[in-house]
Amino acid sequence: MLDVNIIRSEPEMIRSMLVSRNADTEILDRFLEADEEWRKLTGDNNELRKIRNKVSAEIAKMPKGPDKDAKISEMRDTGEKIKQNDARMAELDSVREDCVLNIPNIPHESVPIGKDSTENAVIYEWGEKRTFNFKPKEHWEIGEGLDIIDFERGAKVAGSGFYCLKGDGARLERALINFFLDVHRKQGYTEVFPPVVVNTASVTGTGQYPNLKDDMYFIEKDELYLNPTAEVPLTNLLRDEILAKEDLPILYTAYLPSFRREVGKHADTKGIIRVHEFNKVEMVRFVLPETSYDTLEILRKNAEDIIQALGLPYRVLLLCTGDMSFSCSKCYDLEIYAPAKDAWLEASSCSNFTDFQARRTRIKYRPEPHLKSEFIHTLNGSGLALPRTMVAILENYQNEDGSVTIPEVLRPYMGGQERIG
């Protein structure tokens, strides 16, 4: 959510921002129109209330009689007028809120202008792509060959888009989760195990609601959403809190299953690249505003360290305005190389949300004692999404006989085992 003062004072900047993000500008005009009338009525009612407060105090002190009755009757009309204005303001306010909740964050000046993912900037590549002296298999072939991924039975239990890991596959998943969390703990994050369901206030706070609401699983009876990303519960842990300046930065990490309905998305339906339920380890940072862009670089490094430790080739993308998600002002994607299709898989997204989420969640700090509290900045990065890391490991570490070598850093988590199969 943007500061409404910015929308009022620089509407043309907001308009061109919306265009650069492929968003509809009609929302801006709707806001400005509603806001103008709302502000006028606010002023009117302020004035009417002032009169009513004053006269009510006089009434309290007046003796019974026609003078008093006249005042009361007068104030009855004033009260009626206030009530009418309030009703109109409530209408306008819901328009304003609807608009402001649907206006995306303002991209940082370093973000390239572009219409879609083809215009993202590749910052650099890391690692050597392995050369194979045989034709590398797809991850699902490897997984099924080793009986460590079971698509059919996963679908039997929960439906299409759900899968099951077995044996060393399940152990590898657990090893990765533990490894990721251990690394992040050493990087300074506090490990958290939050709820897997989140309420509407939480998904509104981080910006998934309303614009991504159809992509989340919703439990109607309890009005709860299945967690779409641990960014939601982690960020909302501190919702409506005023933090002490000396407590910042606050760093949380969590392993949590994530659920996405993936409506209308038909690419990558084979394998585990795009599924409805996946595990993910997430990092969230609550920081002082002036440090957030430097922190984004650190956050990205925190995620990169993991991919490097696994020895997987990857590249860093700086997303352009047209491809960035709703809440962020700047975002890097980390894509791991998958040799079977000669493709890059997005395994991490590291974003600075500036005060956009903090404003929605009302997370503040006091710069100096007794000064006005201000919104903090929030950042979030995946470290990492499990299925795509699994794909990259299976494909990059596969051997000609169908077995998979376990990356060295994971072996301590698998009882010293060196290969699967």
Next chain:
RNA sequence: GCCGAGAUAGCCCAGCCCGGUAAGGCGCGAGCCUGGAAAGUUCGUGGCGGUUUCGCCUCGGGAGUUCAAAUCUCCCUCUCGGCGCCA
């Protein structure tokens, strides 16, 4: 699921029965005092707008009654306790 008790400023808490400017304490900050500190004392310490001394809003959320609601009525949410059920 049933019954009961609660929700008031950063924190604690009074006011509610009986409607009329939200009291007090803690913590924090500033001034006075002091050689310095403590103690003492004065002031400040929710939000928005205007910017000297002003106004409006704010008592978990919403609706209602009233000239006037923290206070009365109704609905909802959350917390705590008891009972029930339960991995």
